[in-house]
Amino acid sequence: MRWEGDRESDNVEDRRGGGGFGGFGGFGGRSIGIGTLVLALIGGAIFGVDPGTILSLLSGGAPVAVQQQPPARSAPADDRETRFVRTTLAYTEDAWATIFQEQGAQYTPARLVLFEGRTPTACGTGQSATGPFYCLADGKVYIDLSFFRLMQQRFNVSGEFAQAYVIAHEVGHHVQNLLGLSEKVHAAQQRVSEVEGNALSVRLELQADCFAGVWAKRTNQREQIIERGDVEAALAAATAIGDDALQKQARGVVVPDSFTHGSSEQRVRWFQRGLESGEVAACNTFEARRL
Numbered sequence: 001m002r003w004e005g006d007r008e009s010d011n012v013e014d015r016r017g018g019g020g021f022g023g024f025g026g027f028g029g030r031s032i033g034i035g036t037l038v039l040a041l042i043g044g045a046i047f048g049v050d051p052g053t054i055l056s057l058l059s060g061g062a063p064v065a066v067q068q069q070p071p072a073r074s075a076p077a078d079d080r081e082t083r084f085v086r087t088t089l090a091y092t093e094d095a096w097a098t099i100f101q102e103q104g105a106q107y108t109p110a111r112l113v114l115f116e117g118r119t120p121t122a123c124g125t126g127q128s129a130t131g132p133f134y135c136l137a138d139g140k141v142y143i144d145l146s147f148f149r150l151m152q153q154r155f156n157v158s159g160e161f162a163q164a165y166v167i168a169h170e171v172g173h174h175v176q177n178l179l180g181l182s183e184k185v186h187a188a189q190q191r192v193s194e195v196e197g198n199a200l201s202v203r204l205e206l207q208a209d210c211f212a213g214v215w216a217k218r219t220n221q222r223e224q225i226i227e228r229g230d231v232e233a234a235l236a237a238a239t240a241i242g243d244d245a246l247q248k249q250a251r252g253v254v255v256p257d258s259f260t261h262g263s264s265e266q267r268v269r270w271f272q273r274g275l276e277s278g279e280v281a282a283c284n285t286f287e288a289r290r291l
Helices: 036-047 051-058 080-102 146-155 160-178 181-189 194-223 230-240 243-251 264-277
Strands: 012-014 031-033 111-114 118-121 124-127 133-135 140-143
Touching (some): 012 080, 080 160, 118 140, 133 160, 160 194, 160 230
Parallel strands (some): 012 111, 111 140
Antiparallel strands (some): 118 124
């Protein structure tokens, strides 16, 4: 991915190096994370705990205690990884500002928080165990960059464009928040069964994948960031974190009714749809007959 030398966003808050923070609390303000299911299933495989129980705790149930080692030292504020995150966030700001402007609206950028271990959020105490997530209550994306290393170690997924896909997915949830889609889905989930609620969550997550594809298309048209192998790396990331792939890896059994993010095939399909079209209208997962 070609990004060095491009504009860096000022909307990055670096909380790394501040030591541990309190205990883990429920996410009452609702947070949406691409890595929540990843960590829940891995935790289930390693510790023998039902991943469904872990997911319940992470999404707002009773508090769960997770031991974290304090960081040995904070990462330099101007290291390559930090500059990459700032630049990627700037790309999302430019792309979505243009898209909103085309519709006669103004885009309000998300703030991105870099943290290590755990950090306070308007959705409760966030920690690295949830993976990257978006908090509806404060409009911020939270990322512990160790997740990117986990992607490489656990799923053999590497490359900066794959990491940018993760950031763009979370910013996609911010766009859904601005459009009022997230609250509508969450309100609807309160009126339906768990299985039906999971199905709504899948549609929300797949739309965020599609929005990530829209971002990639628009940004590449503007900045020519995509290099050979980048798209394949992003598709590999989408494949690795599909619900079916994660469940099969963790338990050897796939339970479609419990999907909350979509299958590998679905995640790839919707990212590609956004990437090919570059249009938000192509991302209407809620009216799609085939996900």
